[in-house]
Amino acid sequence: MADDRPVPDPTAPQVHHTIELDADVDTVLEALHDPELLEQWLGAWTQDAHDPSSATVRTDDGVARRVRQLRRGDDSVSWTWSSLDDPDSTSEVSIVVAPSEDGRSRLTVREHLVAGAGPVSACAGGAASAALLSTGWVVALMMLQVLMVLRAGVPALV
Numbered sequence: 001m002a003d004d005r006p007v008p009d010p011t012a013p014q015v016h017h018t019i020e021l022d023a024d025v026d027t028v029l030e031a032l033h034d035p036e037l038l039e040q041w042l043g044a045w046t047q048d049a050h051d052p053s054s055a056t057v058r059t060d061d062g063v064a065r066r067v068r069q070l071r072r073g074d075d076s077v078s079w080t081w082s083s084l085d086d087p088d089s090t091s092e093v094s095i096v097v098a099p100s101e102d103g104r105s106r107l108t109v110r111e112h113l114v115a116g117a118g119p120v121s122a123c124a125g126g127a128a129s130a131a132l133l134s135t136g137w138v139v140a141l142m143m144l145q146v147l148m149v150l151r152a153g154v155p156a157l158v
Contacts, residue, residue, distance in 0.1 A: 015111040015134050019141050020104050023148040025075065028097045028105045031147060032077040041143040057081070060143075061136050080114065090114045107144070109137055 021028055031037040035055070038045040043059035055067040065081040078094040093111045100106050 013113065015109065015137050017134070017137050017141060018106060018108045019145065020100060020106055021145060021148045022104055023152060024103065025097050025099050025105050027148065027151060028107060028144075029075070029077075031144060031151075032095055032097070033072050037147065041147050042140050055079075056084070059136060060139055107141070109141065111137065 031041065035045045035047045038057070043057050046056045048054035048056070053068065053070045055070060056064060057067055058064045064084045066084055066087065067079045067081045070079045071077065075098065076094065076096040078092065080090050080092045082088070082090040091111050091113045093109065095107060095109045098106045098108075
């Protein structure tokens with residue numbers, strides 16, 4: 001069976017972040033799979049009504065991105081995305097969740113530009129148009145941590 005995943009560009013910027021979340025794997029996966037929950041931590045997420053493997057998301061950096069090849073696995077979610085303003089610049093995102101020994105979850109996000117997808121151009125805020133890149137992921141993952149705390153009903157520290 002042929003692998004239709006994009007080929008990473010080894011010379012392009014890449015992101016690799018791992019965080020621990022105060023939630024079990026199923027709760028974290030729900031936040032990765034449910035469009036309403038994705039919107040709370042990643043950005044305004046609109047699922048394509050005609051194609052369940054496509055969506056549009058406007059991330060907190062102000063960039064609207066077309067999500068394609070959305071794949072939801074038992075312990076992961078992955079997709080390719082490109083800016084609506086620069087559809088030739090594409091990156092692939094992979095998010096994997098694993099249980100920690102202490103009952104929490106370990107989430108790893110990786111993003112890389114796709115080989116042959118075209119040059120990375122500048123857009124709102126100077127960010128790469130396809131990739132959310134490191135700073136954007138740090139903010140998104142902090143929002144995911146807050147969402148997990150709120151969903152667990154843990155009182156906020158003041």
